[in-house]
Amino acid sequence: MQRHYYQPDAETMPVNEIKKLQEYKLVHQVRYVYENVEYYRKLMDEKGLKPEDITCLDDIRKLPFLSKADLRDAYPYGMLATDIKNCVRIQSTSGTTGRRVVAFYTQNDVDMWEECCARAIVAAGGSAGDVVQVAYGYGLFTGGSGLHGGSHKVGCLTLPMSSGNTDRQIQFMMDLRSTILCCTPSYAAYIGESLKERGYAPGANSLKAGIFGAEPWTEEMRRDIQNSLGIKAYDIYGLTETSGPGVAFECECQKGMHINEDHFLAEIIDPDTGEVLPEGEKGELVFTALDKEAFPLLRYRTRDITYLTREKCSCGRTFIRMHKPMGRSDDMMIIRGVNVFPSQIETVLLNEGYTPNYQIIVDRVNNTDTFDINVEMLPEDFSDTPKIITTKEKKLQGAMKTMLGINPKIHLVAPKTIARSEGKAVRVIDKRKRLGINT
Amino acid sequence: MAIKQLSIFVENREGTLVEVTDAIAKAEVDIRAMSVADTNDFGIFRLIVTDYDKAKASLEEANCFVSITEVVGVAVEDKPGALAKVVKLLAEHNINIEYMYAFITVSKQFAYVVLRVADNAAAEKILVENGVSLVSEEDIANL
Known part of the structure; x- marks a missing residue:
């Protein structure tokens, strides 16, 4: 493979430089949020915090958390940090837990998000000439548009299938020789099962990779999908609240997902006490978006239970890795x-x-x-x-x-x-x- | 010589037997004999029909989960002691009967018994050697 990275400068940046960049962005972002989001300003004021109290990465621990309940309270415009005339897109959560959240995007936000997805596609072996079949739902759900935009950025031929209509999925997959499939893991498993039913031998297709996310899945399910489709299956992670899929993505090592640390700062906390846990300990994943303009989030509690590792990855990426979440704490x-x-x-x-x-x-x-x-x-x-x-x-x-x-x-x-x-x-x-x- | 039985998995809830019997009716197939094995959660509906291929296709069309099992069909004289003779023969040869069910037709001469054993061929051999008549699929269709 000629080109392993979509944005090599960012993806292989030395760790101390990543931290410096994060610190710079964090200080700026806290001020930006304080000045533009009344909801968060009140949370900071309640703690007697001013933007100037945040001067280094460790100061993040002083900041209040945001939860899904906050986003619901602030619905629809309470978290919006910029004028609507600067926004170009709305996406919404699937409402798996029965509560919808709407997120706003400026053009810069969309570009950042799509670049993150492009990194994931390149990490899965994608490049111009690949046919990317996007079988995530399109519309308000971020899965479809995220991978769609990422695929465009990489220069792949993009098949905007959306989810469902499995007969058509299979027909296009075979006729147009799709090489990369993007969908939820449960749908990938279903497509594999449907191919078998139609008499296709495992791997009798042009697919080489799949990028699957939006729901928790296990290593065993990965093995199953890889066998039935004859591909390498890559995990991708994201939340509508933080932008969408692409916040973290897997490389060819398939040993956890690299978090796009130039845009997102990850912490692991004890879900009961809120205390920050050291690297390697299992707890709730918390994200801070470092440069989002329309819908900025500071210390957003994802409810996903996982752990982080900065162990060197042989793919050359320096971004910290998160282990596949065991499930949302509210799946538990x-x-x-x-x-x-x-x-x-x-x-x-x-x-x-x-x-x-x-x-x-x-x-x-x-x-x-x-x-x-x-x-x-x-x-x-x-x-x-x-x-x-x-x-x-x-x-x-x-x-x-x-x-x-x-x-x-x-x-x-x-x-x-x-x-x-x-x-x-x-x-x-x-x-x-x-x-x-x-x- | 063994005859084919349809075994249909039915969940233990209202209406499942309607789905099954409707599918068989649609196939215009006659049911010759049946029995149900049940547990708390599900039942297995076992049928001897006049055309098992047609019935199976129609059941699968209706999304019923069906498998085909080979069983032994025996014609016993319709008189006291006839079944006892058959069962005794098998017991003497250490052939265990997993389940059995019977059906009677308009003919008063014979009653028919469906037997499920581990080794059909062995059971058939013993029965034939001892003068018991077996039933073929053709016989079932023509009853």
Whole structure:
């Protein structure tokens, strides 16, 4: 490969220079936000903080956090830092957690975001001549437009498919010989399954790489997708609040995602105390956007649980890496007092040879949590006696118990009966919420 | 000689049997015999039909999950002790019956029994050697 980096000067900048750049940008950005966002100015004033109190990187710890609730309170224009006439775009969160956030972009913001996506595409081996099939949803969701813009910047031939209509996805993929697929991992898995159903052998396509994000996924799912599509699958991370996908991206080493540190400053905090944790410790990821103009965010709590490492990466990039998040802290369920992440369940399923199509149903009956997982059985596991199925259920239940520490009730259901997602998958139905239980 | 049985996975909720029986009706296939094995969560609906290929295609069209199992069909005389003789024969030869179900037709001469054993060929051999009549798929279609 001739060119590994989209912006080599930034991507391989020595760490001390990155820190200097971040410090310079942070000091400037705090003043900018204080002067232009009344909502945040009030938060700073409550703490008796003035912009001049922030003079170095460590001073960031003095700043108040922002949460999704703040963005909701400030909806729609409360976080806007510049006049609408300077803004060119609105995007919105998918509302996975039932609360939408709208984000604004100036042209500079859009360019920065698309450049971040371009870095991700180049890191996945993309260059002019590649055909990039963007099967993320377009519209308010940032997935489609982010990778679309990044693909343009790299100079790839961009296929703006949006999500859904799998027949058409496959037809275009085959006819136009797409080389890079961008979508959610659950949709990538579904496309892989659909190709198999249509009689295509694993890897019988022109794809070489996939860039998958917008929902948590496991290493096991990566292995599955890589095998079924015959590609290398790259993770990408982002939030609408911080711009969209591309805040962090994976290189060919596939060992965590490089955070675009020239634009974003990452911290890991203890989610309970807010205390900043040292590098390598697991906690909640917090982002500060260093140069956003329209919708600047200081110390935004992502609710994603992960850890950071600055260990040298053999790809040559110097940006700090974040480990694949275990899941949003609000994906985490507390069942019978035990923390359970859907990603753990997915890991077990794939290790036991099942498809990652499952649904978790949690309820509370007689003051005890019930925990049921519906899993699609493999066609070859079904014959004419219930015994084979119940034995399989017991075995899977044992594997879950080992991983989770608590026993779910496993229900094997017929193949293809759990709804497939073309965007973000709905994995969890927590019926305890109707009881007003804070889960 | 073994005959083919359709085994259909049905979830334990209202309406699933309607989907199954509708699909078979659409295929214009007759059901000759049936049995249901059930657990708390699901059941397995087992059917002997006049045309299993047509029935299977129609069931799959209706998104039913179906597999085909080979079973042994036996014609026993419709009189006391006839079934006991068959079962005894198999027991004497250490052939375990996983499940069985019977059906009766308008003919009063014979009742028909569907047997599921681990080794169809062995069971058939013993039964034939001892003068028990087996039922073929053709017989089923023509009953």
